[in-house]
Amino acid sequence: MLRKLLKHEFHATGRILLPIYGITVILSFVNRLFINIDSYNTAFKIIGTIMMISFILSILATCIVSFVLIVLRFYKNLMTDEGYLMFTLPVKPHQLINSKLISSVLWMIVSVIVVIVSLLILLLNAERAVLIKDTWIAILNSLKSYYGGKYILLIIEIILATIISLIQQILLIYVSVAVGHLFTGHKVLGSFASYIVINTAVQLITLFIKFGWAHFSRIPIEELENLPHAICLMIILLGTIYSISYYITTNYIFSKKLNLE
Numbered sequence: 001m002l003r004k005l006l007k008h009e010f011h012a013t014g015r016i017l018l019p020i021y022g023i024t025v026i027l028s029f030v031n032r033l034f035i036n037i038d039s040y041n042t043a044f045k046i047i048g049t050i051m052m053i054s055f056i057l058s059i060l061a062t063c064i065v066s067f068v069l070i071v072l073r074f075y076k077n078l079m080t081d082e083g084y085l086m087f088t089l090p091v092k093p094h095q096l097i098n099s100k101l102i103s104s105v106l107w108m109i110v111s112v113i114v115v116i117v118s119l120l121i122l123l124l125n126a127e128r129a130v131l132i133k134d135t136w137i138a139i140l141n142s143l144k145s146y147y148g149g150k151y152i153l154l155i156i157e158i159i160l161a162t163i164i165s166l167i168q169q170i171l172l173i174y175v176s177v178a179v180g181h182l183f184t185g186h187k188v189l190g191s192f193a194s195y196i197v198i199n200t201a202v203q204l205i206t207l208f209i210k211f212g213w214a215h216f217s218r219i220p221i222e223e224l225e226n227l228p229h230a231i232c233l234m235i236i237l238l239g240t241i242y243s244i245s246y247y248i249t250t251n252y253i254f255s256k257k258l259n260l261e
Helices: 002-036 042-079 082-086 093-123 126-180 187-217 221-256
Strands: none
Touching (some): 002 042, 042 093, 093 126, 093 221, 126 221, 187 221
């Protein structure tokens, strides 16, 4: 059933995001042509300026719409009148959450890829390609010389920490909306208030843990090379704990305390 939910979710979100992605990529090619053509024609320059502004707006739309769509799809599909239909389907609440979460994470990753690819299409040339290659090789060599064989592990930890942080932020939105709908008559305001309260509490807890870790660890100078690993592991551990807490709370509210009135 999760596969069917994901298919429906990707179809509903893709019809909005895919055209935006397509427009962004097309505008990157168009602006690449305008950049490579030298012309003193006033009309040509005006069109070129309009195309560049359109490209910048499309980049912003790619980032902003992806995030807004995550919030709106979760809210509208599960917390409004559509929720009556969704929660009468022969599926568990956690399957609904999973479909939204998987779709949201993948679309956010795709949005980042589209932005990067579009910028490369617009700006990349032979000289910059060599510069990027040399910079990347220099970074890898620096990591390898400093961390030895652990540099690959560090890269994996950074990627994993980034993905878990993304999941944590999405689930924070979900749990805030779910908690907010426990407030009859002020659901939207309750969702905003819940987000602020939960996020503030989590930040304070994280800050307390960091201060405690810094106070008791007393890492010697010769062990400073292990610090990035420790930071990544802390982000992964705390992000996982927070994400599980958000997920369990959201699932509990949907299962036991659902309020769609």
